[in-house]
Amino acid sequence: MLQSAKKARPTMYTAGCKMTTEQCLKEYASLVKRIAHHMVAKLPASVELDDMVQAGLIGLMDAFSRFDESQGIQFEAYASQRIRGAMLDELRQNDWLPRSVRKALRDIESCIHRLQQKLQRAPTEREIAAELQMSLPEYQKMLQEAKGHQLLYYDELSDSEDEAYLERHLPDDKENPPERLHDKRFRAALVHAIGELPEREKLMMGLYYEEELNFREIAAVLGVSESRVCQIHTQAVARLRSQLKKW
Numbered sequence: 441m442l443q444s445a446k447k448a449r450p451t452m453y454t455a456g457c458k459m460t461t462e463q464c465l466k467e468y469a470s471l472v473k474r475i476a477h478h479m480v481a482k483l484p485a486s487v488e489l490d491d492m493v494q495a496g497l498i499g500l501m502d503a504f505s506r507f508d509e510s511q512g513i514q515f516e517a518y519a520s521q522r523i524r525g526a527m528l529d530e531l532r533q534n535d536w537l538p539r540s541v542r543k544a545l546r547d548i549e550s551c552i553h554r555l556q557q558k559l560q561r562a563p564t565e566r567e568i569a570a571e572l573q574m575s576l577p578e579y580q581k582m583l584q585e586a587k588g589h590q591l592l593y594y595d596e597l598s599d600s601e602d603e604a605y606l607e608r609h610l611p612d613d614k615e616n617p618p619e620r621l622h623d624k625r626f627r628a629a630l631v632h633a634i635g636e637l638p639e640r641e642k643l644m645m646g647l648y649y650e651e652e653l654n655f656r657e658i659a660a661v662l663g664v665s666e667s668r669v670c671q672i673h674t675q676a677v678a679r680l681r682s683q684l685k686k687w
Contacts, residue, residue, distance in 0.1 A: 443659035462493035462503045468519060475523050492527050499526025505594050545586050545678065553682040562638050562679065583671040641676035644669065
């Protein structure tokens, strides 16, 4: 697939310098690998890093052929969107998450929603486990197995270097006025939902999406295992989805 992209040999001007396809691949291959590693960290072990890199390289070539410098956006920021999009397309096509796991996650989200309404606060892990009629270790194992389920709900959304992470992971306001109003309300609802997260989950989300630390680095900051960070991340997103069901 990359060979067909090379045959056309398009050129691009970045900061006044012409760039060839080969130069683009050489200069931005590390960006593809960085995004692939960041994404794979959130996915089940069955997802191969090499597959994500290959998909990302196709996204890079797509960005190279479509980039318009006159739009006032840096190529790296534009390419990052295309690279992530290509990786997400690859995941969608392969249906990488078992149906049983998807059902379990819907059960978790519904459980969190019920408890939130009942307790008028964020339920603890033990309370969620009890409501699901399972032990805490069983619940935490479920969270671990669900690694990556939320990927398509958040990382497929648009990115921009100039926005805070709450804004970076939400759609652009490029639709008609009613849709822009709807989007603003959603943003406000998401900000509120994140504000309701338990402190550790809120900190983890900030470290991951704002500071762009990986799970291993976050584990060192929080003083827990990498698998525990994965559990915290999955649970935090489940809380957000339970809060934002109407959206």
